[in-house]
Amino acid sequence: MNVATTGPLVLAVESSCDETGVALVEGGSRIRSNVVASQVALHAPAGGIVPEVAARAHLRWILPVLDEAWRDVGASWADVGAVAVTRGPGLAGSLLVGINVAKTLAWVHDKPLVGVNHLEGHVYAAWLRDAGQADGPEPVFPLVALVVSGGHTFLVEMTDHLTYRLLGQTVDDAAGEAFDKVGRLLDLSYPGGPSIQNAAGAATRHDARFPRAWLGDSYDFSFSGLKTAARRTVDVARADAGLREPEEPLPHAVVAELAWAFQDAVVDVLVSKAARAAQAVGARSIVLGGGVAANAVLRERLAGEAEALQVPLIVPRPALCTDNGAMIGAAGARRFAAGERAGLDLEATPSLPLAR
Ligand code: KG4
Ligand code: ZN
Numbered sequence: 001m002n003v004a005t006t007g008p009l010v011l012a013v014e015s016s017c018d019e020t021g022v023a024l025v026e027g028g029s030r031i032r033s034n035v036v037a038s039q040v041a042l043h044a045p046a047g048g049i050v051p052e053v054a055a056r057a058h059l060r061w062i063l064p065v066l067d068e069a070w071r072d073v074g075a076s077w078a079d080v081g082a083v084a085v086t087r088g089p090g091l092a093g094s095l096l097v098g099i100n101v102a103k104t105l106a107w108v109h110d111k112p113l114v115g116v117n118h119l120e121g122h123v124y125a126a127w128l129r130d131a132g133q134a135d136g137p138e139p140v141f142p143l144v145a146l147v148v149s150g151g152h153t154f155l156v157e158m159t160d161h162l163t164y165r166l167l168g169q170t171v172d173d174a175a176g177e178a179f180d181k182v183g184r185l186l187d188l189s190y191p192g193g194p195s196i197q198n199a200a201g202a203a204t205r206h207d208a209r210f211p212r213a214w215l216g217d218s219y220d221f222s223f224s225g226l227k228t229a230a231r232r233t234v235d236v237a238r239a240d241a242g243l244r245e246p247e248e249p250l251p252h253a254v255v256a257e258l259a260w261a262f263q264d265a266v267v268d269v270l271v272s273k274a275a276r277a278a279q280a281v282g283a284r285s286i287v288l289g290g291g292v293a294a295n296a297v298l299r300e301r302l303a304g305e306a307e308a309l310q311v312p313l314i315v316p317r318p319a320l321c322t323d324n325g326a327m328i329g330a331a332g333a334r335r336f337a338a339g340e341r342a343g344l345d346l347e348a349t350p351s352l353p354l355a356r
Contacts, residue, residue: 015098016090025329055093084332088352168219
């Protein structure tokens with residue numbers, strides 16, 4: 001990508017789920033600032049996201065996050081070419097907060113407004129560069145992107161910028177959702193993804209095995225059977241350990257082994273399908289994104305497959321894999337450069353698909 005062709009600063013706003021993010025991104029890739037207020041602690045007691053709580057927290061935090069994003073950047077509104085905002089998919093109340101703030105900023109500062117699909121934001125995180133980071137290898141088309149988050153799991157082919165062909169997606173739970181649900185079953189702290197990764201790393205036995213839903217030759221995914229199998233295995237393990245009361249915890253070693261087996265099954269399917277898709281379309285890059293891409297085992301195994309295929313794998317650092325404003329700025333800069341403009345009547349589209 002020629003950085004100079006993608007224009008000046010884009011101020012980007014992300015509020016689709018449970019992170020409030022504002023970023024300033026230059027030339028579609030260079031992060032000038034990227035501030036995220038996470039609501040993880042707020043939703044932990046419920047063990048999942050409560051939509052009304054999320055929307056109220058976005059309202060509380062979005063202006064302080066905006067102020068923080070401007071701090072020490074050495075730039076002003078005069079340098080901003082466009083305001084980009086996530087328009088979907090996501091929680092309606094959460095999306096509305098970011099959209100209304102972005103519209104107000106665009107109107108007050110007389111800047112064009114650009115609507116961005118949150119899912120393409122996860123893909124475009126692969127183009128991001130930190131402020132002091134040297135230019136590294138960039139994604140090359142055609143590419144295959146695997147996006148695995150708390151709300152979405154899909155494989156997509158891109159033959160050019162902003163051009164997506166959906167290869168497969170989850171037919172039930174998202175991968176992150178499965179991590180969160182199984183984390184709860186194992187009495188691990190919320191969110192389940194990092195907790196399962198940590199518990200799995202401590203496993204000393206690796207005998208347990210969970211089923212893989214291959215779904216034939218398709219690139220679709222299914223994780224709900226895995227969750228059911230995990231529930232059954234936990235029940236059996238509790239009975240074997242002589243635990244009758246719900247508050248009696250499973251022994252650490254058993255939790256660790258089951259966490260390992262679950263992670264192994266999820267990673268196995270994700271990595272196999274992504275590698276097969278990359279081979280099938282003759283991909284010149286593989287991109288991994290979404291919150292679950294923070295998983296070290298997934299990153300490592302996909303890197304191994306990519307190396308075997310001699311295709312470069314691009315995985316943003318973990319903080320750019322989870323929801324943030326910079327990824328919306330990267331995708332927004334592309335849409336802005338392509339001439340896209342949203343009106344002040346831009347609406348939240350909670351179930352916006354990636355590929356039209
Ligand atoms: O992309 P994200 O921040 O939010 C959505 O758009 O959904 O993803 C959050 C998801 C959660 O389900 C969380 O458990 C999962 O990403 N996650 C992980 C890890 N870190 C976060 N899953 C597996 N391993 C991790 N290390
Ligand atoms: Zn996301």
